[in-house]
Amino acid sequence: MEEYDLIVIGSGAGMNVASQALQTGMRVAVVEHGLMGGTCLNTGCIPSKILLYPADVIRELDEAKKIGVEGSIANVDFGLMMERMRSFVEEDREQMELSVSAVEALEWYRDTGEFVGDYELKVGKETITAPKVVIASGARAVVPPIEGLVDTGYIDHVSVLGLETLPVSLIIIGGGYISCEYGHFFSALGTQVTLLEMMPRLLLAEDPEISEIVERRFSRYAEIRTNHKVVRVGRKGDQKVVAALSGEDDKTYEFTADEVMLAAGVRSNSDLLKPEKTGVETDRHGWITVNEYLETTKPGIWALGDALGKHMFRHTANYEAEVVWMNAFTDHRQPVDYHAVPHAVFGYPQVAGVGITEEEAKAEGYEILVGRARYMDVTKGYAMGEDDSLVKVVVEQGTGRILGCHIVGSQAAILVQQVAYLMNAGSQDYMPLADSQVIHPALSEVVINAFGNMAPPDHVHAHG
Numbered sequence: 001m002e003e004y005d006l007i008v009i010g011s012g013a014g015m016n017v018a019s020q021a022l023q024t025g026m027r028v029a030v031v032e033h034g035l036m037g038g039t040c041l042n043t044g045c046i047p048s049k050i051l052l053y054p055a056d057v058i059r060e061l062d063e064a065k066k067i068g069v070e071g072s073i074a075n076v077d078f079g080l081m082m083e084r085m086r087s088f089v090e091e092d093r094e095q096m097e098l099s100v101s102a103v104e105a106l107e108w109y110r111d112t113g114e115f116v117g118d119y120e121l122k123v124g125k126e127t128i129t130a131p132k133v134v135i136a137s138g139a140r141a142v143v144p145p146i147e148g149l150v151d152t153g154y155i156d157h158v159s160v161l162g163l164e165t166l167p168v169s170l171i172i173i174g175g176g177y178i179s180c181e182y183g184h185f186f187s188a189l190g191t192q193v194t195l196l197e198m199m200p201r202l203l204l205a206e207d208p209e210i211s212e213i214v215e216r217r218f219s220r221y222a223e224i225r226t227n228h229k230v231v232r233v234g235r236k237g238d239q240k241v242v243a244a245l246s247g248e249d250d251k252t253y254e255f256t257a258d259e260v261m262l263a264a265g266v267r268s269n270s271d272l273l274k275p276e277k278t279g280v281e282t283d284r285h286g287w288i289t290v291n292e293y294l295e296t297t298k299p300g301i302w303a304l305g306d307a308l309g310k311h312m313f314r315h316t317a318n319y320e321a322e323v324v325w326m327n328a329f330t331d332h333r334q335p336v337d338y339h340a341v342p343h344a345v346f347g348y349p350q351v352a353g354v355g356i357t358e359e360e361a362k363a364e365g366y367e368i369l370v371g372r373a374r375y376m377d378v379t380k381g382y383a384m385g386e387d388d389s390l391v392k393v394v395v396e397q398g399t400g401r402i403l404g405c406h407i408v409g410s411q412a413a414i415l416v417q418q419v420a421y422l423m424n425a426g427s428q429d430y431m432p433l434a435d436s437q438v439i440h441p442a443l444s445e446v447v448i449n450a451f452g453n454m455a456p457p458d459h460v461h462a463h464g
Contacts, residue, residue: 002107004029004130007121009113009273011096012038013305013317014136018106020325027105029128031121033112036097039138039306040314042089043158048181050085052346055188059221059348066385076189078166085161115278119300132328135280135288135296135303136321137273139266139312146173148233152240154260157182167191167258171242173230174263175202180214180347182261183222188348193222194255196244198229203345207357207392207406209372214408217349217388228253233260268309285309292335293327294320302328311341340423344413349389352412354420355404358394358457367397370457373449375409379441386410391450393419393430400429405447415447 005026008014015038018028035042054076061071100108109128113121120129141156143149155163157178170186172179175197187193195202201211202224215224227247234241242255268286275282279298281289287309294302302324305317316338326334345351361368375381375389389409395402405419422432430451438448 001120002029002126002128004107004128005132007031007128007130007133008136009121009134010038010136010138010305010307011036011108012040012136012138013314013321014038014134015096016318016321017134017136017304017325017328021329022103022105024329025105029107029109029130030100031109031111031113031123031128033110035093036100036108037093038136040317041092041096043161045314046092047085047089047161048157048185049346050088051081051185052181054081055185055348056346058188059184062221063385066387067383076166078189079164082161082163112272114272114274115276115280116274118278118298120278121273131300133278133301134324134328135270135273135275135301135307136305136317137269137307139268139306139309141262142265142267143262144230144264146230146233149260149262152233152235152260154233154262156262160261169257170194170259170261171196171240171255171257172261172263173242174265175199175204175224175226176263176265177203177345177347179261179263180218180345180351182263183218184347187221192257194257195222195224196228196230196242196255197224197226198247199226200247201226203351206345206351206353207359209390209392210351210353210406210408213388213390214347214349214351218347221348225253225255266306266312268307270307283309293333294324294336295327300328311338311343313341313343316341340420340428342416342420344416346413349408350410350412351406351408352416353404353406354416355402355423356394357404357406358392361394361396361403362457366403368403368457369395369397369454371395371450371452371454373446373453375443375446377449378443378445380443381409381446383441384410384443391415391446393447393450393454395430395451395454397456399427400431402428402430405450407447411443415444418444418447 006021007029008018009031011032021028109123111124113123116122169192171194183193202215203211228244230244232243239256240260243252245252270286281297288303288307290303304320304324306312323336342354371393373391375386386409392406394404402423407416
């Protein structure tokens, strides 16, 4: 049995902990059965966002008609887009692999590990152990038990990156962020896209007002069917046929396309590890159970990232890695703090948020003020022709503490970040914004307007 000071399962954000351990002279084992770098680098946020930028450019030209600029796309080079994405990812991964191979105190086990006893993992033919273990094992796509789905074949967020030709038509099963982002990508490039979502609206985790605007604007470029549960997938000649039951009239409708993409969510990879054999508990969905310090039910074993099933963003996993390092290897105990986790959906239109929604604030018992502003309320928004967009803020009455901010429209991710900074500073209130000079005319004025329009939630503001 090979002994180490630390075992890290997963080479995404888990590598942050491994790196810090190596700098302090520890001997570290990294168990990674997949590609070095984890989900974000290889199949997640990095490759998808490289692909999405060309789609943004196309949509910007499409929308420019509203402001008096009309043009056409001479050519869409799908092959070049895919090659640029792959070359960037491969170069980063190769650099990471070279760095890992050059470290004498680090051993990379390129296989799936599973616990076989207390702090012991079997990896291939070897058994390894360490007094401290970090589980950063990630997640994988959920494959729902839909009749004919597996036999007919489908692509998902991983295999889509291997496409060589642009499909003429595509049905996407699901209405979350992966569905909206890839729906935006393919529809902008000219693919006929249909989204089938069993829930009443897209982006269920977002504020309902945000989801409503997304569906309204995105439906100009794709066919969106919410309240449609996919019940069967099959073939008709060289086409794939998806049957979906409508929750509105209880009728089954058929949709036909060249390809089907599955984007129905993700599930934990923890089942591959058999964590129960070392005393690590999971919840009923298989996500690793941790306390406020990110320690599992087994002392000395911590978990972070997608393995927790909470905030599945790389920036959050990086933060969690810092918390794990602090609690596992220093005398300082730091509880995890999720009150201001920012996120973005890079679809059309772009969505971003931080903190809790109005509904969540009410459910948690807060007395709140809610403010809204449209992009068209400010000069820059009008200049851009952003006629269907929204900034919505939620603030605690009395204290002025910012509880949440939710945005749909161009540059949403950039705009929401300034609110995330405030939510992590001092008293977490909005007064620094109120006291600041704001560049005029800039789009950031719309965020200030939202705070200026705050009122109790039962008070309705009129917007142009």
